[in-house]
Amino acid sequence: MKIHLVSGGCGFVGRNMVKRLYKSTNDKIFVVDDLSIGTHPSEWFDDFSSEFNNDLEIIGNEKRIYFWKGDFRDFLFYFRQNPRYIQDKYGLEFEKFSDVFHFAAIVGGRAKIEGDPMVVALDLSIDAEFFYWICQHKPNRVLYPSSSAAYPVDLQSVTHAIALKESDLDFSSNLGTPDMTYGWSKLTGEFLAQIAAKHYGVSVVCIRPFSGYGEDQDLTYPVPAIAARAANNENPFEVWGSGKQGRDFVHIDDIIDFIFILLDNVKDGSAYNIGSGKLTSFLDLIELFSSFAGYNPTIKPLLDKPVGVHSRYSDMSYVKERFNWYPRITIEEGMRRVYNAAVERIKKGELKK
Ligand SMILES: NC(=O)c1ccc[n+]([C@@H]2O[C@H](COP(=O)([O-])OP(=O)(O)OC[C@H]3O[C@@H](n4cnc5c(N)ncnc54)[C@H](O)[C@@H]3O)[C@@H](O)[C@H]2O)c1
Structure with a gap:
């Protein structure tokens, strides 16, 4: 066993x-x-x-x-x-x-x-x-x-x-x-x-x-939090820092x-x-999620919030060369899944409208 x-x-x-x-x-x-x-x-x-x-x-x-x-x-x-x-x-x-x-x-x-x-x-x-x-x-x-x-x-x-x-x-x-x-x-x-x-x-x-x-990530993390706020049509849309800081999702x-x-x-x-x-900024994320929600919010930067390093992204060439591996789920597809999950959670009353 x-x-x-x-x-x-x-x-x-x-x-x-x-x-x-x-x-x-x-x-x-x-x-x-x-x-x-x-x-x-x-x-x-x-x-x-x-x-x-x-x-x-x-x-x-x-x-x-x-x-x-x-x-x-x-x-x-x-x-x-x-x-x-x-x-x-x-x-x-x-x-x-x-x-x-x-x-x-x-x-x-x-x-x-x-x-x-x-x-x-x-x-x-x-x-x-x-x-x-x-x-x-x-x-x-x-x-x-x-x-x-x-x-x-x-x-x-x-x-x-x-x-x-x-x-x-x-x-x-x-x-x-x-x-x-x-x-x-x-x-x-x-x-x-x-x-x-x-x-x-x-x-x-x-x-x-x-x-x-991912779909079931805690709301203290930016991706599900931004998805839920877009699903709630937040406007103006708050972002930590300028929103130009980028990550590799x-x-x-x-x-x-x-x-x-x-x-x-x-x-x-x-x-x-x-x-x-790929480097994706938080402004890019907001744009993507608000496009799923069908609106175009005004951005409200929160400059007193912690933002961490400016740009953090990977070079995947070693992994690709050694294991022929690369992520199969595109940002658009993955974020769409997160957005749909947020909409479901709002419908079930797990997230406030
Ligand atoms: N999620 C990511 O994108 C990411 C990125 C880089 C590294 N990691 C690493 O992957 C690991 C898991 O991350 P995650 O995103 O699932 O975090 P998470 O906070 O969701 O999970 C950590 C789990 O550990 C439990 N835990 C904390 N201290 C404990 C203790 N002393 N004894 C028993 N349980 C304890 C927590 O209750 C929690 O369930 C971490 O080491 C993290 O640094 C995650």
Whole structure:
């Protein structure tokens, strides 16, 4: 029996991964999340039903999802005390986890990254415990989500913005300064991934997603928030900063697809971009969503809001060359899906009109 572990499995990327694993395999999936941000599986898992084994919730008619609610660091601490903690406490028989996806992190978007950098720095403690544990447990394969925030910020400024290449981050030469404590923790995580691979023989790969988005993303993120406001015909339309700052948006389904290709092909802890290679400004996004809504709003810049770096986008040529991979979902198609989901949520009364 294969059993995979998804930390942060109730957050945006994690729950999309859990749903994909459930659909595309017959394996069991062990989900750990403290629900500080994520939502309980009853809110997003279609085949929801549950029963308890001790404090472990077993979810779905096929009983293939195990949900452990709590801080991932506590989970790892119990493991450290007793490497057979899961087997002994819950009677689950397995030797070790197969694939481990580590999505538990304090993320929170620009407002948190700039507004409460010290809470985001706690990611360092989550990741340190995590990498220590995988070097003992030695799962078959490990996915570590780094971020485009690990790239040096001086390559993303108004006067000097380039398409960011994997080689712009090189541990054997000058690294530059990443984006706030969030970027530092990701950069450190990548370093630990390389150590885990090189010194402990763990099979691990890192990803650097740019701006992931999707239909079920939390409204604290710009894409679903702008979609919902356009669906509500907001006018004037508020934008953080001038709105000219740009990001590289990539749909969650594409991110998940590429993760599996990487797991099959990379084990040395190296990191790969996941983006579209295109820079899209927030003004472009507003224009696109308001065109879906059929109106042409006046823009109202909110200059006191945090905006982060000016331009952050990927150079996808290395990924294309090495794996022949590129995102299949265009910005127009992906954003249309998000817009339609926002309209449905408004109809159901989940978002206010
Ligand atoms: N979404 C993106 O576009 C993107 C881009 C780059 C990197 N990433 C990385 O991917 C990972 C997942 O991001 P996301 O967008 O799904 O974020 P998210 O906030 O939606 O999910 C994180 C999940 O971790 C949980 N969590 C936080 N601290 C925990 C703890 N101590 N113990 C247990 N659970 C905890 C939260 O409740 C949440 O469900 C993060 O590492 C993030 O940095 C995401």
